Amino acid sequence: MTEIPKEEYILKCTSACAGCSSTLSLRYVLKAAGPDMVLVVPACCTSVIQGTYPRTAMNIPVYNIAFAAAAACASGMSAAYRKKGVKTRVIVYAGDGGTVDIGLQALSGAFERGTDFLYICYDNEAYGNTGMQRSGSTPLGAITTTTPGGKVHPKKDIDRIIEAHNPPYIATACSAYPLDLFQKVTKALSLEGPKFIHLLAPCPPGWRFPAEKTVEVGKLAVKTGSWILWEREHGTLQVSGPSRAAMKKRVPLDEYLKMQGRFRNITEQQKQELQRNIDRALARIACEVKQPCS
Amino acid sequence: MYEIRIHSRGGQGGVTAARLLADAAFRGGKYATASPFYGAERRGAPVVSFVRIDDRPIKVYSQIQHPDMVVVLDPSIMEAVDIFQGLKSEGEILLNSSHPITFEGYRTHCVDLTGIAIARTLVVAGSPVVNTPLLGALAKVGIISLDAARAAIRGMFSDNRNVQAAEDAYGELVL
Amino acid sequence: MRGETAMQLIATGNKAIAEAVRQVNPEVVAAYPITPQTEIVEQIAAYVSDGTLASQYIPVESEHSAMAACIGASVTGARTFTATSSHGLLYMHEMLHWAAGARVPVVMANVNRALGPGWNVWAEHSDAFSQRDTGWLQVFVSTVQEAYDTTIMAFRIAEHEDVLLPLMVNLDGFTLSHTMQPLETVVVGDFIPPLHLPHAIDVAHPRGYGPLTGPDEFFRFRWDIERSMRDARKVILDVEADFGKRFGRQYGPIEEYRCEDADILLIAMGTFGKEAEVAVDDLRREGIKAGSLRVRWFRPFPVLDLSGRDVVVIDRGYSFGFGGVLTRSIQATTKAEPFSVIAGLGGQEVTYRDMAGFVRNRRPGEEEWFGVNTIV
Ligand SMILES: Cc1ncc(C[n+]2csc(CCOP(=O)(O)OP(=O)(O)O)c2C)c(N)n1
Numbered sequence A: 001m002t003e004i005p006k007e008e009y010i011l012k013c014t015s016a017c018a019g020c021s022s023t024l025s026l027r028y029v030l031k032a033a034g035p036d037m038v039l040v041v042p043a044c045c046t047s048v049i050q051g052t053y054p055r056t057a058m059n060i061p062v063y064n065i066a067f068a069a070a071a072a073c074a075s076g077m078s079a080a081y082r083k084k085g086v087k088t089r090v091i092v093y094a095g096d097g098g099t100v101d102i103g104l105q106a107l108s109g110a111f112e113r114g115t116d117f118l119y120i121c122y123d124n125e126a127y128g129n130t131g132m133q134r135s136g137s138t139p140l141g142a143i144t145t146t147t148p149g150g151k152v153h154p155k156k157d158i159d160r161i162i163e164a165h166n167p168p169y170i171a172t173a174c175s176a177y178p179l180d181l182f183q184k185v186t187k188a189l190s191l192e193g194p195k196f197i198h199l200l201a202p203c204p205p206g207w208r209f210p211a212e213k214t215v216e217v218g219k220l221a222v223k224t225g226s227w228i229l230w231e232r233e234h235g236t237l238q239v240s241g242p243s244r245a246a247m248k249k250r251v252p253l254d255e256y257l258k259m260q261g262r263f264r265n266i267t268e269q270q271k272q273e274l275q276r277n278i279d280r281a282l283a284r285i286a287c288e289v290k291q292p293c294s
Numbered sequence B: 001m002y003e004i005r006i007h008s009r010g011g012q013g014g015v016t017a018a019r020l021l022a023d024a025a026f027r028g029g030k031y032a033t034a035s036p037f038y039g040a041e042r043r044g045a046p047v048v049s050f051v052r053i054d055d056r057p058i059k060v061y062s063q064i065q066h067p068d069m070v071v072v073l074d075p076s077i078m079e080a081v082d083i084f085q086g087l088k089s090e091g092e093i094l095l096n097s098s099h100p101i102t103f104e105g106y107r108t109h110c111v112d113l114t115g116i117a118i119a120r121t122l123v124v125a126g127s128p129v130v131n132t133p134l135l136g137a138l139a140k141v142g143i144i145s146l147d148a149a150r151a152a153i154r155g156m157f158s159d160n161r162n163v164q165a166a167e168d169a170y171g172e173l174v175l
Numbered sequence C: 001m002r003g004e005t006a007m008q009l010i011a012t013g014n015k016a017i018a019e020a021v022r023q024v025n026p027e028v029v030a031a032y033p034i035t036p037q038t039e040i041v042e043q044i045a046a047y048v049s050d051g052t053l054a055s056q057y058i059p060v061e062s063e064h065s066a067m068a069a070c071i072g073a074s075v076t077g078a079r080t081f082t083a084t085s086s087h088g089l090l091y092m093h094e095m096l097h098w099a100a101g102a103r104v105p106v107v108m109a110n111v112n113r114a115l116g117p118g119w120n121v122w123a124e125h126s127d128a129f130s131q132r133d134t135g136w137l138q139v140f141v142s143t144v145q146e147a148y149d150t151t152i153m154a155f156r157i158a159e160h161e162d163v164l165l166p167l168m169v170n171l172d173g174f175t176l177s178h179t180m181q182p183l184e185t186v187v188v189g190d191f192i193p194p195l196h197l198p199h200a201i202d203v204a205h206p207r208g209y210g211p212l213t214g215p216d217e218f219f220r221f222r223w224d225i226e227r228s229m230r231d232a233r234k235v236i237l238d239v240e241a242d243f244g245k246r247f248g249r250q251y252g253p254i255e256e257y258r259c260e261d262a263d264i265l266l267i268a269m270g271t272f273g274k275e276a277e278v279a280v281d282d283l284r285r286e287g288i289k290a291g292s293l294r295v296r297w298f299r300p301f302p303v304l305d306l307s308g309r310d311v312v313v314i315d316r317g318y319s320f321g322f323g324g325v326l327t328r329s330i331q332a333t334t335k336a337e338p339f340s341v342i343a344g345l346g347g348q349e350v351t352y353r354d355m356a357g358f359v360r361n362r363r364p365g366e367e368e369w370f371g372v373n374t375i376v
């Protein structure tokens, strides 16, 4: 049994929206990391939920940095701590926009240089801070304020981009499975070098579902195969429990889509494309798990 | 110049209310500005917006210091904010409330905007829409005409229940 | 002849900018959201989506790319627009120099906002001031109507053959971008002629663009930018006069209010410059002969005649270790010895009553940080 520490590093007074799953997840991330850490946060919802100076809702040092700069800033921090012989962990908690769009260059650089840090991208599939515009991570068919008719481009596959850097650890997680997240953060922090966790974080106002459904929506993402939980340690892929179950028996995709107002304009054709992408991703994983690539 | 401060909660439509009011005043031949004050706050947090109405172009952008009227869309806000701050003596207060409340030294008008919205099934994402009935109440108080209120509402909402809600509030508010 | 008035509505500064863009109908819009500019991007995306704006809208992944995409589009001879604010403007910085150096008439709305850290989304002019040496024309507007009119004129000025430089329309974050005021829209008609970019890429006549350039030619190219900046003064006057003739509203390099017989001038930019007029009215009632001078065009910087008058400058941007940016600009171009008030950084609330106080308590030659200290 994994024991989750009782210490809280994020206080209840955040200004997050009701049902904000990225804030719930951050709570577990911080519990897994413990107090000897610095959280680096680029512009995103997490820069707002901390509250307003001189108050803060966080009980660990949080370094806020410009939107594109999180991974590079963390590189500098990590280099300085290692030079000083200090073990303090450097963790980036960034949104999908700050990761797959404007922050991608700095992120790729930090991974290529083998920076010792953990980069967590919480993915609410749009720019939440500025009121839900599209990001490269917004799925096909989703309405955002800059895709009022539904997005016509598919979601960028950031995981395969990061995998191409051959990091020692990369995993996906989902806010609806906090224990899985906790274990993955713990595992990541036990390894040296650049680690990446891609966390799906349903966002009630952005995805347009009632706040109390936030766990249900997250679970459906996994059960329909829209979001696959896995981890890759030193190249070896392992599918996580909830997704192993989903691979055997999947809930129809519609169950997930129809809970969210952002998909109300989605076309039949787009649904089929989403379905094909799910099938393809699951097939690729199933194939690799059966015959690990050398 | 007539200055109005609207207190509401984030997500309650206070900003839209300010906009509708300025729009209606403008349609009534006046100059009007509406400016929401944005904090970095989210849904549920107290928000204020300002509306100015005048016969001449309005050049002031700073926040209203001494309103002629204060509108309170959610009375529970009074526990957190001082709605009387700077309010002119003899100033008016318009309260969204199902029961009458009076405040000494001010002219207080109470109308059950929430009840009207619910009766007209004007509920969006679980919250009753109080800003369109508010316009009817403001017309009754004489800030704008009922016709201008109707026109402004029609300009923003296609659903006629919004206009009906404004008419309900106009009828229900007793001066 | 008065031009046709399309409609009267009540709109925010951001909405007015988007409406102006819809009216001018640029071929390409590439933009990235940032508070408090976001409404402009969202509104343009909505117009493109509902078919009322025919532009190609590129939802780029950063502001650096927004400006680079505008440059790429512009050099094919296409009319382009973008909008940003604060950190977004700074993230474009390299491309701003590039746009001016490449002589592409990109038009951009910049919603003025402070720069972090700490994060602050409210009005301040430091973002635009920090780009003042990039070769962009810069104008600061003070009302929703002016934001609309100026954005329309911006295309004609920037694209004029004697200018061919990019142009930034600045409006104060929230105080103007989110304030609703009456707006009268126009039908531009032939007020905006087709864009002719003499150096547009032409595959039939291949040329190299921006290759390695030696010191002598490079130096001449830089002088060309300055020459166009100087020529822009006249172009601005002409275009604004034509706009006034057609549509009934005329602006200018500066806006003067009760300045003719004034002993004291209150100088400011953006919305402060409009609210200052209310302060002037109050001061006049007290018998103080004040006038308000709003600096509208910041690049090219206007020629000011301040002789024989006391000057109070309200500065919404600061050059650390040097002084208020507007104050220093005025000192460099006139003989005035202003009382320099640094106020409104990060959205600090400054009312017309405060402004009247600056005039009453002026100390020529000194600097004051409003609300923090009284004498520097
Ligand atoms: C250079 C720059 N451009 C734009 C912004 C405005 N901005 C702040 S946060 C944000 C979106 C963040 O989206 P994401 O990374 O997905 O995080 P979320 O807000 O969804 O948590 C934007 C566009 C900025 N701060 N800096």
Ligand code: SF4
Pocket: A016, A017, A018, A019, A020, A021, A022, A023, A045, A049, A124, A128, A129, A202, A203, A204, A205, A206
């Ligand atoms: S917008 Fe979404 S991600 Fe941002 S704080 Fe609200 S719920 Fe969380």
Ligand SMILES: [Mg+2]
Pocket: A095, A096, A097, A122, A123, A124, A125, A126, A127, A128, A135
């Ligand atoms: Mg996001």
